[in-house]
Each structure stands twice: as C-alpha cells, then as structure tokens.
Amino acid sequence: MNQDIQNLPTGMGSATAVEPRLLAAEVLERLRDLIIQGELAPGVKLNERVLCERLRTSRTPVREAIKYLASEGLVELLPNRGAIVTPITAATVRETFVLLAALEALAGELACANASEADIAEIRALHYQMLAHHARGELAPYFRCNQEIHLRLVECTGNTALLNTYRALNGHVRRARYMANLSRERWDHAVEEHQGILDALIRRDKALLPLLLRKHLENKMLVVLEELERQAS
Amino acid sequence: MNQDIQNLPTGMGSATAVEPRLLAAEVLERLRDLIIQGELAPGVKLNERVLCERLRTSRTPVREAIKYLASEGLVELLPNRGAIVTPITAATVRETFVLLAALEALAGELACANASEADIAEIRALHYQMLAHHARGELAPYFRCNQEIHLRLVECTGNTALLNTYRALNGHVRRARYMANLSRERWDHAVEEHQGILDALIRRDKALLPLLLRKHLENKMLVVLEELERQAS
DNA sequence: CGAGATCATTTTGTATGCATAATACATTTT
DNA sequence: AAAATGTATTATGCATACAAAATGATCTCG
Numbered sequence: 252m253n254q255d256i257q258n259l260p261t262g263m264g265s266a267t268a269v270e271p272r273l274l275a276a277e278v279l280e281r282l283r284d285l286i287i288q289g290e291l292a293p294g295v296k297l298n299e300r301v302l303c304e305r306l307r308t309s310r311t312p313v314r315e316a317i318k319y320l321a322s323e324g325l326v327e328l329l330p331n332r333g334a335i336v337t338p339i340t341a342a343t344v345r346e347t348f349v350l351l352a353a354l355e356a357l358a359g360e361l362a363c364a365n366a367s368e369a370d371i372a373e374i375r376a377l378h379y380q381m382l383a384h385h386a387r388g389e390l391a392p393y394f395r396c397n398q399e400i401h402l403r404l405v406e407c408t409g410n411t412a413l414l415n416t417y418r419a420l421n422g423h424v425r426r427a428r429y430m431a432n433l434s435r436e437r438w439d440h441a442v443e444e445h446q447g448i449l450d451a452l453i454r455r456d457k458a459l460l461p462l463l464l465r466k467h468l469e470n471k472m473l474v475v476l477e478e479l480e481r482q483a484s
Numbered sequence: 485m486n487q488d489i490q491n492l493p494t495g496m497g498s499a500t501a502v503e504p505r506l507l508a509a510e511v512l513e514r515l516r517d518l519i520i521q522g523e524l525a526p527g528v529k530l531n532e533r534v535l536c537e538r539l540r541t542s543r544t545p546v547r548e549a550i551k552y553l554a555s556e557g558l559v560e561l562l563p564n565r566g567a568i569v570t571p572i573t574a575a576t577v578r579e580t581f582v583l584l585a586a587l588e589a590l591a592g593e594l595a596c597a598n599a600s601e602a603d604i605a606e607i608r609a610l611h612y613q614m615l616a617h618h619a620r621g622e623l624a625p626y627f628r629c630n631q632e633i634h635l636r637l638v639e640c641t642g643n644t645a646l647l648n649t650y651r652a653l654n655g656h657v658r659r660a661r662y663m664a665n666l667s668r669e670r671w672d673h674a675v676e677e678h679q680g681i682l683d684a685l686i687r688r689d690k691a692l693l694p695l696l697l698r699k700h701l702e703n704k705m706l707v708v709l710e711e712l713e714r715q716a717s
Numbered sequence: 718c719g720a721g722a723t724c725a726t727t728t729t730g731t732a733t734g735c736a737t738a739a740t741a742c743a744t745t746t747t
Numbered sequence: 748a749a750a751a752t753g754t755a756t757t758a759t760g761c762a763t764a765c766a767a768a769a770t771g772a773t774c775t776c777g
Contacts, residue, residue: 311544311761321555322556542731547760721775723772723773724772725773738760742756
C-alpha cells in the first residue's frame with residue numbers, strides 16, 4: 252500500500268527498474284519545478300532558445316517536455332507562437348480548489364477504508380513535525396510538512412488514478428500559494444483543522460473526514476485568493 | 485456559463501481564435517481516437533515509423549503527440565523503448581471509475597447551482613433522444629447520446645478544470661467500454677437511472693443528484709468490469 | 718506626429734541525420 | 748536440443764537543418 256515515492260510516476264518514463272534517465276525527463280522535471288516555484292511566472296512566454304541554453308540541450312527534449320506540461324495544464328500552447336506558463340486567475344484558482352476539495356474528500360473516505368496502520372502512523376508523525384514548525388513559526392518547513400501530509404493521505408488510498416490527478420491539480424495551485432503570507436490567526440486555525448483531520452483519520456471516521464477535508468480546502472482557497480488579490484494590487 | 489464546445493481545449497493549441505491548425509495537433513487527435521476506439525489496443529507498442537507512414541508526417545509531431553498523450557495517461561513511456569498504449573486492468577478501471585464517480589457527483593452538485601435553464605433543456609432533449617435510441621435498440625447511437633449527456637452535465641457546471649479532468653479520465657475508461665455488450669436488463673436499468681438523474685437535475689436537487697450520479701457510475705463500472713472479464717476469458 | 722506598409726530578424730514548426738540502446742537472429746557451445 | 752554468445756538489424760533519443768510564420772524595426776506617406 253505504501254508506495255515508494257521515488258518510483259511513483261512524476262512524468263516521462265521514471266517508472267522502470269534501473270532507471271535509464273532520459274534527457275527529456277530531466278528537462279521535464281526541471282521545467283515543472285521552475286514553473287511551480289514561480290521562477291517561470293504565470294503568463295511568461297517560454298522561449299525555446301533560452302530554455303535550451305539554460306538546460307544545456309537541444310530544442311527537441313525541451314519541446315517534448317513542453318507538450319507534456321501542456322497536457323498537465325501547467326503551460327498553454329499557442330499555435331505558431333510557442334507556449335506560455337498557464338496564467339493564474341482568481342477564477343481558475345477557485346475552480347481548481349473546488350475540484351481538489353472533492354478529490355481530497357474522496358481520498359479521505361477511501362483512506363478510512365484502505366489505509367494501513369503504518370500509513371496512519373506516518374501521517375501522525377508528520378502532523379507532529381508540522382506542529383513543531385508551527386510552534387517555531389517556521390513557515391516554509393511548515394508548508395512542506397503540510398503538503399506531505401495531504402499527499403500521504405491521497406497516497407494511502409491506494410488509488411493511483413486519484414493520486415496522479417491530485418498531483419497534477421495540486422501543482423497548479425501550488426504555484427499560487429507558494430509562500431502565501433498567512434496571518435497568525437489563519438495559520439492557527441489551519442493547524443486546528445489539521446488536528447481534527449488527523450483525529451478523524453485515526454478513528455477512520457469515513458463520514459466526518461471527507462467533510463473536514465472539504466472545509467479545510469475551502470479555507471485554503473480563501474487564503475490563496477486573498478494572497479492573489481494582494482499580489483495583483 | 486455555456487461554453488462553446490468547439491473552443492474547449494481538446495489538446496495542443498486548439499484554444500485560439502482563428503485556429504491555425506498544427507500538424508502535431510492533428511496527429512494528437514488522430515492518435516487519441518485510434519487509442520480510445522481501440523484500433524490501437526491496450527498494451528500495443530507504438531512504432532514511430534509505422535505511425536509516421538500512417539499519418540503522413542515526420543517523427544517529430546508524432547513524438548510530441550505521444551508525450552502529450554503520456555501526460556494524459558493514454559500511453560506509457562518506456563525509456564529507450566518507446567511507448568505503449570496504457571494497458572487496461574480491472575484495477576485501473578475500478579480506480580478510474582471511483583474517481584469519475586466523485587467527479588460526476590461534484591458536477592451534479594455544481595450543475596444544480598450553476599446550470600442555465602437552456603443547459604437543462606438541452607440535456608433534457610438529449611435524454612429523450614437517448615430514450616428513442618433505447619426503444620429502437622440502437623446501441624451505438626444510444627452510447628453517443630449517453631456520453632453527450634454526461635459531458636453536458638459536466639460542462640454546464642462552468643468549471644473548466646473539472647471538465648478537462650473529466651474528459652481525460654473518461655477517455656481512459658471509454659476504451660474499455662467502447663461497445664460493451666449490455667444485457668437488455670442492465671440497459672433498461674441504466675435508462676431508468678438516467679430518468680431519475682434528469683428529474684433531479686430539473687428540480688435542481690443538489691442533495692439527491694450527486695448520489696444518483698455516483699450510484700449510476702458504480703453500475704457502469706460493474707458493466708465494464710464484466711465486459712473486461714468476458715474479453716479476457 | 719502618427720498610421721500603415723515593407724522588409725529584416727527572430728522564433729516556431731517540421732523534417733532529417735546521426736549516435737546509441739534495444740531487439741532479433743544466427744552461430745557456437747555444452 | 749537448449750542455452751549462451753556474438754553480430755546484424757532496427758528503433759529510439761537527441762541534435763541539427765530547413766521552411767514558414769510571427770515579431771519588430773524602419774521607412775513612407777498622410
């Protein structure tokens with residue numbers, strides 16, 4: 252049940268045994284990171300020549316990676332005009348969060364049924380680690396723990412279709428919330444919600460957990476939307 | 485709210501105004517159709533040379549389309565060994581349907597809130613058209629109507645992220661259920677379920693509609709799984 | 718001074734060439 | 748005959764070359 256995160260498909264052919272790495276796969280991951288971490292900002296044009304120089308390859312792998320990312324939704328293809336990083340608008344963020352909320356709710360339901368005790372123990376450990384970062388006011392590590400918890404929850408459903416979809420959509424909004432400035436108040440509230448979520452998971456309360464997750468995601472959405480407006484102004 | 489289906493992104497750069505078609509985009513759609521309609525069966529190796537001859541292009545557009553489809557999940561990349569059509573197993577079908585059920589449930593909920601009267605009227609018209617095909621025992625047209633109804637339901641939520649995800653996942657299982665041999669009994673039952681779904685939509689019953697859709701999808705899953713086992717034996 | 722047209726440059730899209738890894742086949746060996 | 752090894756063939760992955768479209772700069776004319 253507990254998959255090795257190393258061997259989960261993060262994209263192009265990374266699922267084989269001895270892992271013959273392809274250049275295009277390297278380029279893909281590098282590009283994806285650049286986009287998610289905002290170094291390639293929403294709306295920015297992807298110039299192939301520039302990317303080739305930066306990544307030290309020819310255009311072929313770059314173009315193939317861009318096509319992959321286009322299907323993933325992180326870039327938009329403009330026929331005869333190349334590609335841009337998919338712009339983020341309040342509307343798309345809202346839409347994506349609504350979807351993510353439904354997916355996490357489903358994940359919660361399935362996790363109650365399918366998670367192993369070890370899965371739950373691991374999430375619990377991550378939860379306390381997150382609490383520590385919260386107590387120390389360490390925002391970035393907190394975010395990482397937070398992300399990891401949500402990911403683990405989806406993973407331990409054992410539904411790889413769900414996991415793949417979740418990851419793709421999560422990537423879209425992570426761009427927006429990367430380093431969102433949480434007020435202390437909201438932060439505390441988020442942590443409280445996480446406590447409820449963990450408790451429901453431990454009790455395997457398959458009625459409550461989906462509701463809590465959905466609500467939690469809705470609140471996350473509000474934070475991100477605020478941050479988005481703050482940036483816009 | 486009511487999007488023009490023509491301009492929805494079905495893939496590579498089909499989202500522009502006057503639509504300067506790229507060869508790679510043509511190849512993409514053609515390949516996708518070949519896979520979904522089963523002409524390129526699950527597990528089959530995609531030989532670039534063969535595809536190039538068939539589609540009258542060079543390898544570049546074919547390779548780019550394959551990368552796109554890999555992200556979509558319809559093909560699997562094997563490093564240094566090309567790509568195969570993603571195999572269908574009972575497990576992946578089950579996983580995908582569980583996910584689709586959750587997505588359609590969400591769509592039902594959103595549709596109750598957001599669908600225009602015109603949207604509902606159109607779905608109603610399609611429903612009666614479907615009933616006609618059912619009465620005449622016309623399976624293929626029935627399936628098309630059925631698909632169209634489900635698609636319209638998702639479309640009229642106005643959530644394009646949901647729509648895109650739905651379409652991709654739907655493509656995966658459509659390969660399996662393309663021309664599934666329905667028993668008359670099951671067929672009749674499916675039609676009854678659709679009647680209930682339509683009624684709930686008309687009443688905008690946002691509590692009931694998601695439940696009906698989820699149940700409907702579960703039954704569809706059973707049909708597909710049976711068909712899959714029948715084919716395997 | 719500004720709008721529009723013409724031309725140069727850049728960039729994208731497609732085709733092709735070359736190197737390497739994988740596969741198939743034949744030969745040898747046990 | 749089966750297994751193993753070596754060789755030939757094929758297919759893939761990456762780089763590059765060429766063609767067409769888009770961009771932008773300059774020039775002309777109102």
